[in-house]
Amino acid sequence: MSKGDLYIVATPIGNLQDITLRAIDVLKEVDCIAVEDTRHSRKLLNHYGIDKPLVSVHEHNESQRADEIIARLEVGGKVALISDAGTPLISDPGYTLVKKVVAAGYTVYPIPGACAAIAGLSASGLATDRFQFEGFLPQKTGVRLERLRQLSQQTSTLVFYEAPHRIVSFCLQLIESFGEEREAVFAREMTKNFETIHYGRLSEQLVWLKGDRNQQRGEFVVMIEGFKLAEKGEVLDIEAAQLMDLLLPDLPPNRAAQIAAKFFGKKKKLFYDYALSKKA
Numbered sequence: 001m002s003k004g005d006l007y008i009v010a011t012p013i014g015n016l017q018d019i020t021l022r023a024i025d026v027l028k029e030v031d032c033i034a035v036e037d038t039r040h041s042r043k044l045l046n047h048y049g050i051d052k053p054l055v056s057v058h059e060h061n062e063s064q065r066a067d068e069i070i071a072r073l074e075v076g077g078k079v080a081l082i083s084d085a086g087t088p089l090i091s092d093p094g095y096t097l098v099k100k101v102v103a104a105g106y107t108v109y110p111i112p113g114a115c116a117a118i119a120g121l122s123a124s125g126l127a128t129d130r131f132q133f134e135g136f137l138p139q140k141t142g143v144r145l146e147r148l149r150q151l152s153q154q155t156s157t158l159v160f161y162e163a164p165h166r167i168v169s170f171c172l173q174l175i176e177s178f179g180e181e182r183e184a185v186f187a188r189e190m191t192k193n194f195e196t197i198h199y200g201r202l203s204e205q206l207v208w209l210k211g212d213r214n215q216q217r218g219e220f221v222v223m224i225e226g227f228k229l230a231e232k233g234e235v236l237d238i239e240a241a242q243l244m245d246l247l248l249p250d251l252p253p254n255r256a257a258q259i260a261a262k263f264f265g266k267k268k269k270l271f272y273d274y275a276l277s278k279k280a
């Protein structure tokens with residue numbers, strides 16, 4: 001008997017047309033589909049005329065279910081994993097399953113499709129050459145704020161998921177950590193009836209959210225522009241700032257700026273101004 005396969009299948013994040021032809025073929029061909037929530041997925045699968053045995057995989061039973069799925073693969077079974085929406089494993093279950101299935105030597109096939117983070121980025125107008133996916137931050141305020149503090153000088157675009165009931169307090173926490181001038185994009189209800197992609201500084205995002213309770217409803221991807229140190233049109237990037245931070249405790253500003261400017265091949269004044277801004 002041939003060895004079984006596991007397929008990781010992306011499903012829509014709202015609009016039911018956002019599924020690939022291949023995803024539908026695979027879901028029709030497998031012996032069983034692992035899902036987060038059987039009732040939710042049954043509805044989705046009915047829409048595509050797919051009727052297969054479902055097995056629930058969630059946070060609390062994933063390890064045990066992974067062993068059961070591997071037992072199916074051992075006898076040549078073909079299994080698909082879907083989540084409630086979008087790409088499995090992206091802030092969704094599946095990590096333990098995939099890790100165990102890979103370790104057991106079976107092939108895992110990605111069947112790509114919708115992902116809220118990528119959809120949001122694609123319409124954000126923010127830099128996408130480098131981005132950092134943070135997903136949902138921990139819920140405890142202190143832990144959240146500490147994580148945001150660590151991210152405040154990250155130069156890549158930051159991508160968060162947030163629940164609607166926390167969206168206003170999250171916006172306030174973002175302002176506290178990144179300052180109200182930082183550019184942000186709030187992508188709400190993408191691909192659905194009330195899709196809204198709102199662009200602006202964090203201060204403007206807060207006014208928008210607070211000004212209309214309807215804008216606080218639904219699902220959100222929040223994207224934040226990476227840290228920039230702008231000085232008269234020129235930018236001292238994070239690595240340059242870090243070198244200055246290392247040198248400044250031991251050298252006069254002028255000397256530190258000379259060394260750093262030589263190292264990075266940039267104007268000394270940029271570094272000298274940075275040193276002065278640190279003193280202020």
Ligand code: SAM
Nearest residue numbers: 013086087091115116161162189190219220221
């Ligand atoms: N696996 C999914 C994916 O590929 O994006 C994410 C699942 S996670 C449990 C759900 C979160 O994703 C929501 O709380 C929201 O932050 C984001 N999300 C999902 N669908 C969305 C949509 N249509 N518009 C905006 N954000 C969405």
